[in-house]
Amino acid sequence: MASSGFMACLQGEVSTPRRGQRSPRPVQQAWVLPARRIGAPMAWRFSRWLSRWPICLTDQVIFAEALSQALAAGLDPIGAINAAAGVVRSPRFRAALGEMAANCERGYTLAESLSRTKVFVDGELLAALAVGEERGDLPGWLAAFARRHEPRPGRRLAASVGRRPEVTRFAAALARLLKDRPLTVPLIEDAARLAAGEGSPFALAVGRLAEAMCEGVAFSEALATEESMFDPFFCALVAVPEQRGQLRAVLARVGEASEVQPDSALNPART
Numbered sequence: 001m002a003s004s005g006f007m008a009c010l011q012g013e014v015s016t017p018r019r020g021q022r023s024p025r026p027v028q029q030a031w032v033l034p035a036r037r038i039g040a041p042m043a044w045r046f047s048r049w050l051s052r053w054p055i056c057l058t059d060q061v062i063f064a065e066a067l068s069q070a071l072a073a074g075l076d077p078i079g080a081i082n083a084a085a086g087v088v089r090s091p092r093f094r095a096a097l098g099e100m101a102a103n104c105e106r107g108y109t110l111a112e113s114l115s116r117t118k119v120f121v122d123g124e125l126l127a128a129l130a131v132g133e134e135r136g137d138l139p140g141w142l143a144a145f146a147r148r149h150e151p152r153p154g155r156r157l158a159a160s161v162g163r164r165p166e167v168t169r170f171a172a173a174l175a176r177l178l179k180d181r182p183l184t185v186p187l188i189e190d191a192a193r194l195a196a197g198e199g200s201p202f203a204l205a206v207g208r209l210a211e212a213m214c215e216g217v218a219f220s221e222a223l224a225t226e227e228s229m230f231d232p233f234f235c236a237l238v239a240v241p242e243q244r245g246q247l248r249a250v251l252a253r254v255g256e257a258s259e260v261q262p263d264s265a266l267n268p269a270r271t
Contacts, residue, residue: 055120055121056090058150059090059093060149061149061156062153063084063093063097064128066083066088066157067142068142068143068146069139069237069253070236071138071139073240078105081097081100081101081104082097082098083233083236085101086232087160087233092119096114096117097117100113101113109133110130110132110138111126125145128141128142129141152256152257154168154256161231162231164229166196166202167202167230167231168254168257169194169195169196169255170191170206173255175252177190177191179248185210185213185214188209188210188219191206192207202229205226205228206226209225209226210222212225219238220238223238223239224239234254237250237254238251
């Protein structure tokens with residue numbers, strides 16, 4: 001019980017009772033020290049201990065997959081790191097990734113930039129960043145790392161950002177339709193019908209998106225207006241490509257998380 005009380009104390013789950021108030025958990029309460037007695041040295045030791053605590057492997061997989069998708073879509077490394085940082089769940093890892101982006105701006109390599117944050121990550125992730133940057137296939141190596149630890153990293157990423165299943169099916173369907181056709185409003189509407197069926201809330205949202213496109217609004221800008229359906233990370237990926245082939249590759253990669261699989265040849269990480 002003492003051990004569980006100590007861990008609860010570290011996680012902020014135990015608070016000191018007010019004067020005259022009986023603690024419901026006296027054994028756990030005994031581990032709590034008043035803040036004025038902790039002092040700077042102990043706080044420094046705790047901060048150092050926390051910095052050495054490994055980042056959850058799931059968060060590392062989500063980051064690697066998000067960074068891979070962002071780089072493959074055409075974002076610059078710093079923009080891709082910031083976009084990927086926005087989808088990880090750990091506040092500590094998110095803060096470290098912000099520091100990583102700042103290190104990149106100072107001229108450090110990606111692997112060095114992450115290492116300098118002092119967060120404990122898997123050595124394979126650092127190797128993927130280093131080798132990928134040196135050999136010119138960074139999205140592929142990051143995707144390989146993610147798949148080594150998670151069979152469907154795209155689905156894990158989609159769950160992390162709260163992406164609707166209709167969006168992944170829409171991306172997969174639109175990627176197939178773009179194989180030999182240009183991006184048009186009817187094509188987008190057909191993809192929505194394949195993803196969710198006519199009359200569904202998703203199809204109605206895409207209908208509003210199509211109306212905006214008919215008035216001259218770009219596809220990526222129209223997507224952003226339907227934020228209740230399309231997550232910000234998906235909108236950021238779609239906003240970068242300028243050619244049909246690039247857009248199709250991005251949509252196919254996103255669509256891997258759906259049950260409707262796009263052509264496997266579109267995935268650059270499997271080459």
